[in-house]
Amino acid sequence: MSDALQIITADRALTVVRAPRIPDPVALAEALAGSGIRAVELTFTTPDVLAAIAAGAAAGHLVGVGTVLTADQAKQAIDAGASFLVTPGLRADVASVALDAGVPVLIGALTPTEVQVAVEAGAAAVKIFPAKLFGPSYLKDLHGPYPDVPLIPSGGVNAGNAKAFLDSGAVAVTAGTDVVPPDLVASGAWAEIASRARAFVSALTNP
Numbered sequence: 303m304s305d306a307l308q309i310i311t312a313d314r315a316l317t318v319v320r321a322p323r324i325p326d327p328v329a330l331a332e333a334l335a336g337s338g339i340r341a342v343e344l345t346f347t348t349p350d351v352l353a354a355i356a357a358g359a360a361a362g363h364l365v366g367v368g369t370v371l372t373a374d375q376a377k378q379a380i381d382a383g384a385s386f387l388v389t390p391g392l393r394a395d396v397a398s399v400a401l402d403a404g405v406p407v408l409i410g411a412l413t414p415t416e417v418q419v420a421v422e423a424g425a426a427a428v429k430i431f432p433a434k435l436f437g438p439s440y441l442k443d444l445h446g447p448y449p450d451v452p453l454i455p456s457g458g459v460n461a462g463n464a465k466a467f468l469d470s471g472a473v474a475v476t477a478g479t480d481v482v483p484p485d486l487v488a489s490g491a492w493a494e495i496a497s498r499a500r501a502f503v504s505a506l507t508n509p
Contacts, residue, residue: 306406306426313338313340313474314468315476315477315503316342316477317334317343317476317499318388318476318478319342319344319487320348320478320482321482321487324354326490327344327365330492331358332363333499334499335364337496338500339477339503340363341366342364342366343367343368343386344366345367345368345369346369355384359382365384366379366386366388368387368390370387372393373395373399376396376399376400386426387400387408388407388410389410390410391416392419392420407424408427408429410430410456411431417451417453421451426452427451428453430444430456431455431456432458433458433476434458435457438455438470441470442470442471445471453472453473454476455467456478457478459476460477460480461480465506465507468506482495
């Protein structure tokens with residue numbers, strides 16, 4: 303297991319950040335890490351994301367990048383210092399670049415067939431997206447034929463259902479706008495984001 307995946311599974315969470323701008327990626331990563339979510343997934347939908355990755359990585363934070371759609375994007379992200387890559391769907395070319403570089407990739411999938419393809423492509427974990435479509439019980443169903451595949455739900459996961467996903471077999475969950483609303487990220491509301499992250503982490507263990 304890679305260092306990045308070890309941290310994600312130890313925290314049982316990572317955060318995906320989609321925002322029109324990230325004024326201070328280091329402050330964002332510090333707010334999240336200080337609240338118990340050390341892995342931060344920025345995305346290629348955010349302008350200047352490569353600079354944000356580089357800044358966060360240079361400060362020693364576990365910063366990855368999501369919405370990776372091409373091999374070129376994968377190479378750029380790794381060169382910028384991304385510790386892990388995340389795809390929204392099956393991207394064999396992205397997985398190939400990640401594996402060659404020794405960087406873990408979380409490959410997006412939904413159906414049992416897609417999970418199998420993601421595993422065969424070398425996924426360190428399979429991102430079940432959009433998780434809200436079928437809910438926590440769907441992960442339990444997937445673990446029937448795939449008991450040893452690490453599954454990480456993403457999309458629609460919040461403080462109200464995160465524990466249910468973990469109880470259904472997820473190795474970690476992806477916190478999104480419940481923790482990092484785009485407007486709060488863009489305005490640099492780090493204290494509020496830290497508070498939301500603490501509440502999310504607390505919900506992972508409390509019934």
